[in-house]
Amino acid sequence: MSINLSQPAVELRESRLKTITGYEGDAAELLSKNDIPNRERSFTQCGSCSADQVMNLLTQIQDAAVVEHGPAGCAGDIPMRNGVFRTGNKRMGYNVKYLNTNLDEKDTIYGGGAKLEKAIREAKRRFNPKAIFVTTTCASAIIGDDVPGxxxxxxxxxxxxxxxxLCEGFRTNIWATGFDSANHSILRKIVKPARQKQPDLINVISFEHKFLYESVFRQLGLRTNHIVPLSTVEELERISEAAATVQYCETLGSYLAAGLEEHFGVLEIKAPAPFGIKASDELLREIGRVFHKEEEVEKVIISEKEKIAEDLERLRGRLTGKTAYIAAGGPLAYSIIALVKDLGMEVVGTSVWHHDQKYDNDDERLNFLRFGVETYGNFKVGVCNKQAFEVTNAINKYKPDIAITRHLATVWAAKLGVPSIFAGNEPTEMLYDGLIRFGQSIDDAISNPAYIKNVAKHSKLPYTDWWLKQGTYSFLRSEQNV
Ligand code: SF4
Structure with missing residues (x-):
């Protein structure tokens, strides 16, 4: 698939990857057809906005400023993001460099171009950044301000x-297109052709800067370039110098990895994300092949497996036969299945935020869903577009021993009295020792249910018993009605 960097707007996930946000069925069916039509909902709660995901990435570039051209309401996520970046992750020692143009009713009639120019000048004066990203919102797109000009x-x-x-919310139905918009801007205007290739350097695309591949990479004598969060503009300019790029979540990294390969000759590592033992083996072997370190990789695999053998047996003894429900973004949910299965547990169902029917680098080794099905067998899939009412309904129906969730879904499981753990942005669950950390978290949550039971006792769900008895996806229109 070709990544077109000549235009300011990224090609949307809907057309590029045939992404769907409504589906009920199973993984085998998703794999056997690669052109399933999306099923819209006749009722939805709020979801995420692509402009929000753009902010997520771009405001974490250390010396760049972001000017959002839109009403103040679109900035609602910024205080939360700033707080999370500074205190939640305990790593960002400064505030985000962000301005909003505060478009009002008058601007929607007379145009907001002058306000935008003023805000960009103010961002330059106030932050002295190395680059300024100017993002759009529904309002600025509707009034047609010439932002690129x-x-x-x-x-x-x-x-x-x-x-x-260009990332206004109504441009796309898929919030993850926001990641692509941000990465499109980085590829189009920041990354420079390599001055000198660095054969021991690997780009690591992650949600957060700290990354647990690190110990293994050190053993292999590889240096890492963590992108995009906490990078500087200069570091991003030079990511073309790396020998390869690895990513673990196609929602986040597919576009950037493919764009670096196509336009800057940086090879993407084509292997499943290292969740569970088999995927970890495959990823490390592919890294070994690309960097000509096959023998070193075999040694690392043997020693890492030896380190976890005893703990893995203990955890399997405690968790075999327990049931799990997984609610997360598509690729991560498919990867988490490997962890659950390696621990001897059963997956009773999944709610995934969206499903990409293709990948930017069209290579079957990057098909995490296929890897999951072929290695661990078929499983149920619901594509829920982050709809809390559907996730709550499903968890209530399956009553799993544990709900493994991302984003807001953890709280709904807790309110139902179901032990739940958050599969976080800092991927502690990856590679061999990650399997043990993950298994221990599950074991702790299942063995200590008192807190969750208390939360449930004092919680009132906003959903009626009527809804909880309905089919989870009963608001999905049939394919014929799309
Ligand atoms: S860009 Fe559009 S969808 Fe996103 S917050 Fe603003 S108004 Fe809402």
Whole structure:
């Protein structure tokens, strides 16, 4: 698949990857057909917005500023993001460099171009950034302000990249397109052709800067470039110098990895994400092949497996036969299945936020769903577009021993009295020792249910008994009605 960097707007996931947000069935069916039509809902709660995901990535670039061209309401996520980046992750020692143009009713009639120019100048004055990303919202897109034109003029004047990032919420039904929009801007205007290739350098695309491949990479004599969070503009300019890129979540990294390969000759490591033993073996062997370190990799695999053998047996003894429900983004949910199965547990169902029917680098080794089905067997899949009412309904129906969730879903399981753990952004569950950490978290949650039972006792669900008795996906329209 070709990544087109000539236009300011990224090609949307809907058309690029045939992404769907509504589906009920199983993994084998998803694999056997690669053109399943999306099923819309006749009722939805709120979901995520692609502009939010753009903020997520771009505000974490250390010396870049972000100007959001839109009403103040679109900035609602910024205080939360700033707090999470600074205190939640305990790693970002400064505030995000962000301004919003605060479009109002008058601007929607007379245009907001002048306000935008003023805000970009203010961002330059206030933050002295190395690059300015200018993001769009529904309001600025509807009134048709020429954001790329204004950016181009100021870029010439300032002598730094001023990059129009077109990501208004209504542009796409898939919030994850926001990651692609941010990465599109980075590929289009920040990354420079390699001055000198660095054969021991590997780009690692992750949600957070700290990354647990690190210990294994050190054993293999590889240096890492963690992108995009906490990178500097200069570091991003030079990611083309790496020999390869590895990513573990196609929602986040598929576009950037494929774009680096196609336009800058940085090979993407084509292997499943290292969740569970078999996927970890496959990923490390592929890294060994690419970096000509096959023997070293075999040694690492043997020693890492030896380290976990005793704990794995203990955890399997405690967890075999327990049931799990998984609610997460598509690729991560499919990967988490490997962990659950390696621990001897059963997967009773999954709710995935969306499902990509293709990948940017069209290579079956990157098909995490196929890897899961072929290694561990078929499983139920519901594509829920982060709809809390569907996730709550499903967890209530299956009553699993544990709910493994991302984003807001953890709280709904807790309110139902179901032990739940958050599969987080800092991927502690990866590789061999990650399997043990993950299994221990599950064991702790299942063995200590008192807190969750108390939460449930004092919680009132917003959903009626009527809804909890309905089919989970009864608000999905039939395929014929799409
Ligand atoms: S960009 Fe659109 S969908 Fe996103 S927060 Fe603003 S108004 Fe809402």
């Amino acid at each position: 204004i950016c181009n003029e100021l870029e010439e004047e300032f002598g730094i990249p001023v990059i129009a990032t």
